[in-house]
Amino acid sequence: MKLITAVIKPQKLDDVKAALRAIGVKGITVSEVSGVGRQGGHVEVYRGAEYPIDLLQKIRFEILADSKDVQPIIDAIVKSAATGQIGDGKIWVTAVEEVVRVRTGERGSAAI
């Protein structure tokens, strides 16, 4: 079992959700996050004073998946979230030791 974490541009939220639904992904967790990467920040100007805003808003997806489903999910996210511009985000995959469904107590793959 794996945890797929993807950080994407906020305006790609709906596209990524639709792409994941299209390949049968049932459960996702989405959060609003802030961060800085190669894209850097932007500058805002108030009454002529420039403020560099280095933390940018991003959307973080977290998806639990069977190992065999990881590659299609990554492909779907890359395809739907890419704009070709700097700041499109990142995807990383981590191993998961155990998953438990709270309602039934089911464990492992059955709980995904």
Added chain:
Amino acid sequence: MELDAGNTAWVLASSALVLLMTPGLALFYGGMVRAKSALNMMMMSMVTIGIVSVLWVIYGFKLAFGYEANSQWYGSISLSGLGDAVGELTNNGGVYPIPLLVFAVFQLMFAIITPALISGAIADRAKFLSWGVFVAIWVTLVYFPVAHWVFSFGNKDGDTVTGAGFLASRGVQDFAGGTAVHINAGAAALALAIILGRRIGWQKSPMRPHSLPLVLLGAALLWFGWFGFNAGSALAADGIAALAFINTQVATAGALLGWILVEKIRDGHFSSLGAASGAVAGLVAITPACAFVAPWAAVVIGFIAGGICALAVGLKYRFGFDDSLDVVGVHLVGGVIGSLAIGFFGSSAVNSLGANGLFYGGGATLLGKQALGVALVASYSFIATLIIGFLIEKTIGFRVSSDKELGGVDLSEHAESAYEMGGILKGGR
């Protein structure tokens, strides 16, 4: 003279309009600070309504507009609590057919907003109790006397005028408070910004306005209320009120455009904060001049004021004083522009009580008088405020501890948060 119902109704309505400016100011200022000190910013205005209203009834009105002392510098010292004003008509350099109590409540609203304007200079870092003490002392020693200098034309009985103010009796023109309100508040703001010092992280961390929609709403309420401020100052529903009313509208429009054009050229964008700030700068600049200039001149004055104030708000970075919400750049600079503009654009053809300025063949006489008013009010307010602020700082302290400042004065001074959802990642902290 008989009481005039139409005039009385207009000044009553104007008084309510001017009151609304102070809660409007609370929104204008409150939206400009970070979320952690929004309530404190608004409360500084709200408590000023409370303090000044009470002092006004007890002794403030008499100190500003009394004539019994026959002094150019203050009205009269009396604790009559306005009991002797009931049933009287207004007499301010002549009798007006409106009750003295209507004049008193109209002028009260000016006395409220003037100290409230100062609060923008000390955002995010003042002890609330010390602010309240400051307001009480400042209106007593600065606003009430200065209002007498500028607005009190004395008690006229036959040909005898008693107790006219120093500037008013010298023909210095200030229709609705360019000197007494805006230069007064702006110079005091500079003094308090110096006394309290810069905020922690000033010019390093981004101190963005937390809600520009609140700023725009506040600016809109100020604009709305300002019709009472300026057109109500005619103390009558007449042609002078009409002139002041339209000039207020078109000068503000000109200033809004002037400010955002400067921003577009200098920074590349038309900002909403610039539109709101430009409108206020225009309102400030036309305040002294609104009944003395033609409407086309009001547009010019507004446009110039908007452009210059947009540049003047950068002065604090050059000189290193943290006038947080640009009270100096907008109110002091805008007030000076408007007061001096009368010396150029003033025309006795539009108002028989006015005088001709430089552009109407009046020479530099009026401009000289206007400069006297500007210099006297600005220097008195600046020095007196420095002394008052210094004494408060040395006795009860004026600034909160750095822990409280970093955590937010809403929490330390009021035990409240403006927004339950304000978090680290939303720029709230």
